[in-house]
Amino acid sequence: MTSLGDQIAQAPETAEHAVPRPRGRVRWIICGLLFAAVVLSYIDRLVLGVLKPELSATYGWSNTGYGDITGYFQVCYGFGFLFFGWLIDRIGAKTGYLLAVATWTIGHLAQVLVTSTTGFVIARIPLALGEAGTYPSALAAVSQWFPKKERALAIGIFNAGANVGAVVTPLLVSLLVVTFALNWRWAFIVTGLFNVVWLGLWFWLYRKPADHPRLTPEERAWIETEPSVDVGRATFRSVLRHRETWAYMAGRFLIDPVWWTFLFWLPDFFSKQYGYDLKSFGPPLVAIYILADFGAISGGWYSSHLLKRGVATGRARKRAMFVCALFALPVMFAVQASNIWIAVGFIGLACAAHQGFSTNLFSLPGDLFPRYAQGTLVGLGGFAGAAGGFIASKSLGLLLDTVGSYQPFFIACGLAYLLALLVTHLLNPRYEPVTINP
Structure with a gap:
C-alpha cells in the first residue's frame, strides 16, 4: 500500500524544457505592483481586527456580533469573487484592478461613519466586493507576464504581500492610535490614502506584454515561450464540468477558513489567552506573519525549483503542498502553549504552511486552464473559500460565547x-491541461 506522498510523487506529467533566462526585468516590476496591492488589501481588511479589543470595550460588542462582521464580510467577498472572476476574463487585469481597488477604498473609508457591529457589516460590503477582485486580477496579470517555470514564484511573491500587510497593520495602527494618540478613525483614513497612490501607479505602469514599451525582445520571447489561447470566453457551466475545477474549489473551501480566522481573530486570541492589548500584541503578530512570508516565497520557490530540475508540473506542485501540510500539524497544540512565544511559533508555522500551500494551489488555474477561463475558475475558488470562511467565522463566534475555548478551531x-491535499489529489490525480471550447 502506497502512502499519499508516494501517490503524489507518481502522478504522471510531462516536464517543461529549460529555456535560457532573458535580459530585462519589467515582469518583476509588474510583480512588485501586484505585491503592493495585496499588501494594501490586507492592511485595509485587518485594521478592524487590530482595533477589535478596543472597539469591543468602548461600544460593548459581543463575540457573536464580531463574528457577524467577519462572517458577512466573507459572504460578500465570495459573491464578489464570482463577479470579478467573470469580469476579469472580459475586461482584463488592468481595468479590473482599477475597479476593484476604487471600490474597496470607498468601503474602507466608510467605516469611519459607524460604531455598531451592524454598521460595520454594512460599511464593509463594498470593501469585501472590491477586495474580491484582488486575486482574480493578480492571477490574470501573472498568467500574462510569467511563463509556467516562474509562475509559482511570482504568485508566491505577491501572495507574500498578505503577510506584509498583516505585519504592517498592527504596527501602523498602534503608531497612529497609541503613539500619536489619534482617534481610531484615523487608522482607516490614513491607510485609505495609500490606495489612491497605488491606483495612479497601476494606471501609469501596467500594460499587456505585447503593448509594453519597456519590454526587451528577449524578455518578451521568454514570456511567450508557452503557446496560449487568449481569444474566447468561458461560462461558469463550462468550467464546472471539469474535475479540476472541483479540486481547486475543494482546496480553497478547506484551507481558506484557517487563514481568514487567523487574520480576524488572532488579536482577540492573544488578548484573552495572554492579556495582550493594542500596545503589546504587535510583536507576536509581526513574528507570525514574517514566518508566513517565508512560507509563501519558499513554497513557490520549491515547486519552481523542482520544475527547473525536470520534475513534472503536477508532481512539483503536490510535493510542495504535502511538505507544507506537514508543517501545519503542530498548531493543534497552540492553546496548550505555556507562554505566548511558544504559541507564536506554532501559529507562525501554520501560517507559513498555509501560504506555501495556497501559492501552489493558486498555480492550478494558470497551469491547467486557458487564459480566457482562468478568471472564472479563480472566482469559483474564491467563492468556495469565502463560504468556508463564513461557516468557520460564525461557528467560532458562537463557540467562544458558549464554550469559551479556541481548542477545537486549532485542531481543525x-x-x-x-485533508485538502487528499481531496484535491483524488479529484485531480493526473494534473493535465483542460480543454474548454471558447
Missing part, C-alpha cells in the same frame, strides 16, 4: 491541509 487548522 492542523488537519485541514492534509
